[in-house]
Amino acid sequence: MSEGSQLNQTLPTLSPGNVVTIGARLFSLNGGNYFVTSLLAHLWLYLGFFGAALGLGVMAAIAFAAADNNPAVTAGVIGLGALVMLPLFAFVWGRYLASGALISRLVFNFLTHQEESLETTRSQVYPNVWCYFWASVWQGLILLLVYAGIAGSLYVLWISLFPLFTAFSLNRLWESGDTDVSAFVWTSLFLLAMLLLLAIFLVIYYVTSRLWFCDAILALENQVGPLESVQRSWQITRNQGFNAMTVLFVGTIVTTPPTIMASLLNTFVPVVGILMGVVVFPFWQAAKAVHYYELRRRNEGLSFDFEALPARPRQYLRRVALKTPESIELDFALGGLGSRSLAWITDQTLLFLSLALVWLLGSALYAYVVVPAVVDGPSSIALDDLNLWVFAIASLLTYAFSNGYYIAFETFWQGQTPGKRWAKIRVIQDSGQLVGLREAAIRSLIGPLDLGFFFLGVVLVAFGKSEKRLGDFAAGTLVVQDEKRQGVRQPTVQLRFGxxxxxxxxxxxxxxxxxxxxxxxxxxxxxxxxxxxxxxxxxxxxxxxxxxxxxxxxxxxxxxxxxxxxxxxxxxxxxxxxxxxxxxxxx
Structure with missing residues (x-):
């Protein structure tokens, strides 16, 4: 290697939101094949489970009749039947996972411009059904160990703290009448319990996201066995565990509204829930293929190949051409449903935590300052009347704060909130200019309508060419990618060598x-x-x-x-x- 210095560059990255958005777009471009594959996978799964359950039931009935009501003989025959049916359960589950891997391979090949017929892909994937089953077994065992580790940690924590609880005697503290101290203690314990549950959830989600790619690896990489696929999944997500976890989280947010709607409609039309599962399954596999490509590109230099056509995942983001008042044409990539969902849940979380803190402090101020000063003071206002007034004022301030959060940030932070900055998107006017107070206020005030009317905003963003929700139509705004922060429009870097x-x-x-x-x-x-x-x-x-x-x-x-x-x-x-x-x- 020659001596000399060089200035490092970073490749344009796909944010977690963009991974989900591009996965959804690739699914929509070739949805027919993916939907049929998913439908067949679910038919295999349901018919296999139904057949195995039916066979087990028939064997149980025969055993019950032949054993002359002998419970021991009946139980033995049922156990034997379960062992006989177990391979069928395993096969249909492996076939289901292999169908998902087939979709991931098709999406990956389309993304990287590799031509492969559907028949060839099937011939490469389906003969390895048992590999997919055993890979899922390894995944399950690892997660089981994680659960066991969490349970053991909680047990150790409990036996360590139980003597302290016994000595402190929270019940006696509560019965002593010292409500201030007892309320503080119980509130602190509740918050600690919530933090502990959050930590447990994050640990499980983190491990799950690191093991998520096993089926895609089996379908896309040669000479990889079930255990090796688990190891490879952990390997390609090194230093990207939080990123992988965020992709799973964003995908969950995106699929939650249609899943809720399907659950509601399932009461009247039972098949709707099954059809929603058929649709969501290839969406997840498409997002997995995009994320697999992105991880290997960043960690293993997958895109550095002179013989392969360059894959450009960002080309599957919808784009819009705008003309400024100065007649300058601008080209932007739209924000996408994934990035907007990530921004929304981030902002809602920050809002909830901020409001919870304000309400907690306000409640303490009300209980220990306002009530004694007003109720016991010379005005002698009734406590019930005071509660109603304070609740009404607090509700009004909460509404003002919730809207003011979006209005203030988007107005003074160049169309971004903390959530949008993390998701690397921003709001602009239809003319390409930055939003002002008017546009930010209209978007915020109409926001509840987008969620209230059966997630209408989600539908408009997902299927509209301009990806506008009702607030965007009313305000004349667009949500676009912040491409400078994603490294797409980075300054030219001069490389220097010896x-x-x-x-x-x-x-x-x-x-x-x-x-x-x-x-x-x-x-x-x-x-x-x-x-x-x-x-x-x-x-x-x-x-x-x-x-x-x-x-x-x-x-x-x-x-x-x-x-x-x-x-x-x-x-x-x-x-x-x-x-x-x-x-x-x-x-």
Whole structure:
């Protein structure tokens, strides 16, 4: 490797919200095949379970009749029947998981421009049904160990704190009449219990998200067994556990409204719930395929390949062209349902915590300052009347604070709230200008209608070309991607290398066929040189060797590939310099 310095670049990243949005878009583009595959998977699952249950019931009835009401014999026959039916249960479950992996492979191939027929994909996936079943068994065992670890930790915590509770005697404290101290203690214990439950939930969600990719790995990677798929899933999510957990969380938020509606309609039309499951299943598998690609691209340099067509997941985000009052045309990627859902739940969480804190402090102030001063004071207002007035004022202030949160942030923070900033989106006017007080106020005040009318805003964002909810239509606004924060419109970075690479570059200008390197291949080379320091050493070396080998085949002189007998990384650097200074000066 040549000596010298270089400025690191970061690849444009897909936020968790964008992973979900792009997964939904890819599902909608090829929904027919995915829906049929999901439908067949559910039919296999339901018919298999029904057949196994029916067979078990018939065996139980026969055993009951033949055993002359002998419970021991009946129980033995039923147990034997369960063992006989267990392989059928396992097979239909493995077939169901394999169908999901089939969808993930189809989506991944479409995303990366790999042509493979549906029949070929089936022939690659379905023969390994038992691998998918055993991978799910390994997942279940790991989660079972996590549950056991949590239960053991709670037991140790309980036996450690129980003597303290006994000595402190909370019941005697409550019976003593010291309501101030007892209320404080019970409130503190309640908050600690809630934090403990939240920690347990996060641990389980974290482990689940790290193990989520086993089926996709079995479908997309060669010579990987069930246990290896679990290990690979944990490996590709290294340093990305929180990101993977957020993708699962956003997907849950997106699928919750239609699931709720399906549950309500299921009371009148029982098949609606099943159909919703058929629709949601390929959505999850599509999001999984997109996330799998993104993780491997960031952690393993998957996109650094001269022979493959560059995959551009962001092209599946809806875009809009705007013209400013100065007649300047602007192009934006729309926010997307995933990113907007992430922003909304983040802002709602912050609002809830803030309001809970305000109500807690306000309640203490009311109980210990206002009530004694007013009820026991010279005015002698009745406590019931005071409670009604205070509740009405508090409700009004809560409503004002809830709307003021969005109005203030979007007005003074260039169309962003804390949630939107985390999701990397912002609100702008239809003209491309920043929103003002009027637009932010209209959007906030109409917001409850978008959720109140059977999640109408979710439907409009999911299926509308401009992804506008009612508040956006009324205010004349759009929600777009903050592409600068995502690294899409980052400033040009000048890479610098040592003298050896510069000397080799001059040699390549004279001897190599640099014009054979296409513009996409040149950009791939540039991205790798800027991003390579963020790869682990072993992966960086592997990618470097692969790119150098491909590059020799592309730009080598006609008489001999061996003529480019340079160190791998030196060859990549020199080729970039030579092309930058000759062919792609404006790139």
């Amino acid at each position: 003298e050896r690479s510069q000397t080799t570059a001059q040699t390549l200008v004279q001897e190599a066929n640099l014009k054979a390197l296409t513009a996409d291949q040149y950009l791939t080379l540039r991205d790798f040189l800027g991003y390579r320091t963020q790869l682990e050493p072993a992966i960086r070396k592997k990618v470097t060797v692969g790119l150098a080998s491909q590059l020799r085949q592309i730009i080598a002189p006609p008489e001999s590939v061996a003529a480019l007998n340079f160190m791998d990384e030196e060859l990549l650097e020199a080729t970039y310099l030579a092309c930058r200074d000759t062919i792609y000066k404006q790139a």
